[in-house]
Amino acid sequence: MHEFEVITSKTEGKVLFAAIDNPPINLLGPGLVRDLVALIKILDKGDDYKVVVFSSANPDYFIPHVDVTRIAEYRAVAAELTGEPSLSLLFRRLSETKAITIAQIAGRVRGAGSEFVLACDMRFASREKAIFSQLEAAFGQVAGSGGVQHLTRLMGRGRAFEVLTSSEDYDAGLAERYGWINRALPDNELEPFVTALAHRIAKFPHQGLLDIKERINAVALAPADDYRHDSDLFGKATQNQETKDRYKAILDLGFQQPGNTELNLGEILGSI
Amino acid sequence: MHEFEVITSKTEGKVLFAAIDNPPINLLGPGLVRDLVALIKILDKGDDYKVVVFSSANPDYFIPHVDVTRIAEYRAVAAELTGEPSLSLLFRRLSETKAITIAQIAGRVRGAGSEFVLACDMRFASREKAIFSQLEAAFGQVAGSGGVQHLTRLMGRGRAFEVLTSSEDYDAGLAERYGWINRALPDNELEPFVTALAHRIAKFPHQGLLDIKERINAVALAPADDYRHDSDLFGKATQNQETKDRYKAILDLGFQQPGNTELNLGEILGSI
Amino acid sequence: MHEFEVITSKTEGKVLFAAIDNPPINLLGPGLVRDLVALIKILDKGDDYKVVVFSSANPDYFIPHVDVTRIAEYRAVAAELTGEPSLSLLFRRLSETKAITIAQIAGRVRGAGSEFVLACDMRFASREKAIFSQLEAAFGQVAGSGGVQHLTRLMGRGRAFEVLTSSEDYDAGLAERYGWINRALPDNELEPFVTALAHRIAKFPHQGLLDIKERINAVALAPADDYRHDSDLFGKATQNQETKDRYKAILDLGFQQPGNTELNLGEILGSI
Numbered sequence: 001m002h003e004f005e006v007i008t009s010k011t012e013g014k015v016l017f018a019a020i021d022n023p024p025i026n027l028l029g030p031g032l033v034r035d036l037v038a039l040i041k042i043l044d045k046g047d048d049y050k051v052v053v054f055s056s057a058n059p060d061y062f063i064p065h066v067d068v069t070r071i072a073e074y075r076a077v078a079a080e081l082t083g084e085p086s087l088s089l090l091f092r093r094l095s096e097t098k099a100i101t102i103a104q105i106a107g108r109v110r111g112a113g114s115e116f117v118l119a120c121d122m123r124f125a126s127r128e129k130a131i132f133s134q135l136e137a138a139f140g141q142v143a144g145s146g147g148v149q150h151l152t153r154l155m156g157r158g159r160a161f162e163v164l165t166s167s168e169d170y171d172a173g174l175a176e177r178y179g180w181i182n183r184a185l186p187d188n189e190l191e192p193f194v195t196a197l198a199h200r201i202a203k204f205p206h207q208g209l210l211d212i213k214e215r216i217n218a219v220a221l222a223p224a225d226d227y228r229h230d231s232d233l234f235g236k237a238t239q240n241q242e243t244k245d246r247y248k249a250i251l252d253l254g255f256q257q258p259g260n261t262e263l264n265l266g267e268i269l270g271s272i
Numbered sequence: 273m274h275e276f277e278v279i280t281s282k283t284e285g286k287v288l289f290a291a292i293d294n295p296p297i298n299l300l301g302p303g304l305v306r307d308l309v310a311l312i313k314i315l316d317k318g319d320d321y322k323v324v325v326f327s328s329a330n331p332d333y334f335i336p337h338v339d340v341t342r343i344a345e346y347r348a349v350a351a352e353l354t355g356e357p358s359l360s361l362l363f364r365r366l367s368e369t370k371a372i373t374i375a376q377i378a379g380r381v382r383g384a385g386s387e388f389v390l391a392c393d394m395r396f397a398s399r400e401k402a403i404f405s406q407l408e409a410a411f412g413q414v415a416g417s418g419g420v421q422h423l424t425r426l427m428g429r430g431r432a433f434e435v436l437t438s439s440e441d442y443d444a445g446l447a448e449r450y451g452w453i454n455r456a457l458p459d460n461e462l463e464p465f466v467t468a469l470a471h472r473i474a475k476f477p478h479q480g481l482l483d484i485k486e487r488i489n490a491v492a493l494a495p496a497d498d499y500r501h502d503s504d505l506f507g508k509a510t511q512n513q514e515t516k517d518r519y520k521a522i523l524d525l526g527f528q529q530p531g532n533t534e535l536n537l538g539e540i541l542g543s544i
Numbered sequence: 545m546h547e548f549e550v551i552t553s554k555t556e557g558k559v560l561f562a563a564i565d566n567p568p569i570n571l572l573g574p575g576l577v578r579d580l581v582a583l584i585k586i587l588d589k590g591d592d593y594k595v596v597v598f599s600s601a602n603p604d605y606f607i608p609h610v611d612v613t614r615i616a617e618y619r620a621v622a623a624e625l626t627g628e629p630s631l632s633l634l635f636r637r638l639s640e641t642k643a644i645t646i647a648q649i650a651g652r653v654r655g656a657g658s659e660f661v662l663a664c665d666m667r668f669a670s671r672e673k674a675i676f677s678q679l680e681a682a683f684g685q686v687a688g689s690g691g692v693q694h695l696t697r698l699m700g701r702g703r704a705f706e707v708l709t710s711s712e713d714y715d716a717g718l719a720e721r722y723g724w725i726n727r728a729l730p731d732n733e734l735e736p737f738v739t740a741l742a743h744r745i746a747k748f749p750h751q752g753l754l755d756i757k758e759r760i761n762a763v764a765l766a767p768a769d770d771y772r773h774d775s776d777l778f779g780k781a782t783q784n785q786e787t788k789d790r791y792k793a794i795l796d797l798g799f800q801q802p803g804n805t806e807l808n809l810g811e812i813l814g815s816i
Contacts, residue, residue, distance in 0.1 A: 121429070122431075137748045139748075140751060142759055150429070155428075156764065158665065158725070159666075160764070161665040162741075165644055166745060168744070179431075182434050200542045201437050203544075204439065207509070207512070208411070216432050220432070230759055233755050233759070243752075270744045272747075426701065426702065451703075469710060472710060472712070472814045473710060475814070475816075476682050476709070477790070480681055480685050481709055485705075487774055487777070488696050489701075
């Protein structure tokens with residue numbers, strides 16, 4: 001339908017289905033950020049869509065994390081929408097756009113991948129196939145694109161500390177118990193459930209949905225300055241030698257490539 | 273004991289048991305609002321009761337929602353206590369009164385019914401017989417009597433979005449997992465459990481309970497202006513043609529009357 | 545390793561294991577407060593430890609509550625660190641120190657015992673052996689050392705009301721469902737799990753962990769004035785005759801001594 005680079009889209013009435021398709025492992029880089037900028041501009045108009053469903057074309061990865069070799073590049077693309085070179089503020093803008101956004105999650109969401117689904121309004125995940133992680137602590141960094149803000153509010157201080165300092169992998173069942181996602185569903189029920197929910201919501205008056213969004217965000221969406229602060233801490237840490245060394249070590253083990261390191265990253269991060 | 277219109281009451285020591293009894297389906301209208309105004313005045317004195325338990329005399333309905341044909345009327349009654357024609361501020365006043373309030377829920381609580389139990393200090397529900405819904409989105413409206421404020425704080429941004437935009441029915445098990453209620457209990461254990469808890473709390477010194485209430489509310493009860501804002505959005509939407517049309521459609525299907533539409537409202541709202 | 549009075553400590557790399565060992569029942573008194581003051585001073589330097597694990601040497605009690613006969617004494621000790629005679633502010637200082645703190649809980653944590661583990665960054669508990677309670681309401685008091693602040697944020701208004709007004713005992717399963725703890729684990733898995741988690745986190749760069757701690761606390765740690773307010777209410781209530789009478793009644797039943805009253809305190813508080 002739309003001309004995206006790494007998103008395959010399909011429109012059904014007022015619902016847009018957007019599948020992330022960026023081989024080989026759906027890394028978040030300049031292409032996906034360009035698509036998100038374009039998509040948010042469409043949604044901001046408030047005309048074409050009431051609901052957006054994000055999914056992945058890759059069964060193993062939803063978004064595994066950012067492409068760590070292209071941070072400056074994708075940040076510059078994000079600035080086209082937000083005026084500031086920050087993934088953090090781009091995600092926050094997604095949380096404010098004029099559609100209800102639903103993440104339908106199978107495969108791995110780690111780091112900024114988790115933060116992307118947290119920026120969506122709801123999250124449903126495959127009980128068998130979804131894996132969640134905030135991996136930044138292993139590199140000496142803060143989850144800088146909304147992860148701290150959302151997870152602390154969703155799961156409370158104790159569980160946020162665990163998730164954010166352990167860099168561990170969490171399956172969908174535990175993610176549900178912790179409030180990371182709305183619900184874990186059996187894999188074969190996930191897509192039908194989300195599709196039905198999206199179409200149901202899309203039947204309701206648009207202005208009411210936007211009023212609800214504005215009022216929930218007034219309670220639960222952190223101020224932009226808190227996003228900026230987290231993002232700055234993340235950026236600053238990239239200059240630390242210990243952080244650089246740890247990225248080099250994991251890249252040498254196959255980080256950012258298909259294979260065992262990305263599949264079992266939680267375990268491997270505990271050994272570097 | 274007391275002379276209420278649609279509440280049957282019973283006093284045991286410092287505990288008041290208040291059963292809503294407004295046939296045929298316990299709609300929230302001027303009668304129940306008058307009773308709540310009278311009851312809050314009694315509780316505000318802080319002399320007679322330490323704990324109040326709200327239940328329903330109707331096994332199918334606790335409070336299904338407001339009487340949509342009498343909104344101006346019950347709002348005027350609420351203003352007798354709050355000085356403003358708003359159910360929202362009446363419920364907030366209930367959350368501040370000088371007794372611990374417990375909702376013992378069997379049957380349907382939808383819309384303002386859900387917001388009434390959310391205004392109580394605790395909620396226990398029949399696992400088999402309680403049904404929860406915020407139905408406002410289906411009519412292009414915001415949950416204007418505290419629903420947005422309480423649910424976003426209780427269940428977090430993602431689950432609040434789901435509940436508030438889907439207008440779906442939720443059973444007690446899912447309501448418990450989402451934090452909508454304290455606990456779902458087997459139907460035959462519900463009343464004994466709540467009765468014992470109420471009497472236990474009523475043994476404890478009153479001033480301590482009020483101190484605890486004041487300190488929890490300082491953290492978790494939203495400011496009155498946020499209630500006003502939500503209430504105004506709800507009221508404003510009642511003037512929209514699309515909202516009027518959708519109310520007319522559902523009234524034509526038996527809304528506000530005993531029968532299939534009220535029993536299975538979640539499903540039916542998805543089809544209008 | 546260190547010279548503590550009632551804490552037995554062991555160092556493994558950057559992890560400190562601190563077992564509370566204050567026979568007969570691990571009451572929180574001047575000894576433990578002196579140890580906490582000394583420990584926080586060590587941790588504040590940010591040199592020796594990245595992670596601290598608190599456990600108990602007593603299988604029945606982690607910390608059952610404060611020694612109610614020595615409140616003025618331990619408060620004075622706390623003032624050495626905080627400048628104010630308040631357990632509340634001491635616990636808040638623990639929540640801000642330069643290490644990640646984990647409570648590994650078996651046995652009873654009631655009153656300030658619960659508030660101590662709430663001041664830690666994470667809480668894992670034995671499914672079979674941990675028992676949780678905020679017992680203050682039974683004495684006409686507010687949980688004055690962070691209990692109201694943490695529990696209301698962790699479990700929401702409704703469950704916080706239940707826990708804080710009922711003075712009831714909660715097992716680890718229910719504590720997990722309510723968000724009081726991160727997770728309940730089978731007793732034989734608890735120590736290995738926490739030990740592995742502590743060592744995992746201790747591999748990660750220290751500054752990143754401190755950044756994460758600062759950012760989570762910015763969202764979830766209540767202001768010092770709110771701790772002061774709760775603490776003042778607790779202190780003021782100790783002067784009430786009804787509170788004094790209830791303490792006398794429970795002391796006559798064996799409170800603060802090994803035996804049935806301390807083991808089954810939740811039940812007994814419902815009968816005085």
